[in-house]
Amino acid sequence: MGAQLFVVATPIGHLDDISYRAIDVLKSVKIIAAEDTRTSAQLLKHFNISTPLTACHEHNESNKIDQLIERLLNGEDMALISDAGTPLISDPGFKLVRAAQEKNIRVIPVPGACAAIAALSAVGLPSDRFSFEGFLPSKSSQRIIGLEKLKDETQTMIFYEAPHRILDSVKDMTHVFGADRPVGFAREITKTFETIKKMTLGELVDFIENDHNQQKGEIVLVVGGSIQEKDMEQEKLDQLLTRLLQDLSVKAASQLAADLTGIKKKIAYQRALELTQQD
Structure with missing residues (x-):
């Protein structure tokens, strides 16, 4: 068999959420392609993993692909990880995985934590049909245009949002979707100050405005679909x-x-x- 590219999910907060298989894979491969080698080095140190790291992030992925694919073709098993959670889900890695598939290199998922799915599982909104929308545009005008396109979507929608934009984004959602639209708010999942609540968008605006701590950390919004x-x-x-x-x-x-x-x-x-x- 030729070399294999393992797409490995890592914890989004609580380190115990890593799987035994993930640890074994990270120890056994020849090299680990990581979004941020400094962040990943701390994870590897915690689990006594000495495998070398190489950076693979949004700014260098296109230029790094040929080098990484060459190593795979030369028989070096490789793991791909992001800072936290499952690679490619609003994280780098798609270009590398696509290139590996084009070269008939076997790509093997090693499942684990994903903030979007974790939030969806806990907020109490319909999960039979849902879409992952990732991050909305940073500018309000562009964000509203994007939300208008989703206004009549009937399935549950999952968004990631940066803490410094969360209040403005929720206000824009309220403007487009209506204050009564149900929403799940999941912040710092699996971490010390984890917050998971379900309310309306109007109530969420008040909640975030009245508690500045809710404008910190990693945030997932799960928005109910149109009826x-x-x-x-x-x-x-x-x-x-x-x-x-x-x-x-x-x-x-x-x-x-x-x-x-x-x-x-x-x-x-x-x-x-x-x-x-x-x-």
């Missing part, structure tokens, strides 16, 4: 059931509606009952 499309789907289901109930029993109408729309039969049956009781 407009859900309302339209409910209206379409009602129209379909109303027509079917003119010729079919509740059971038959709900079964056919479930087959046509993909909705669960139990939900269609309950709604059909409600519609018949309204007549």
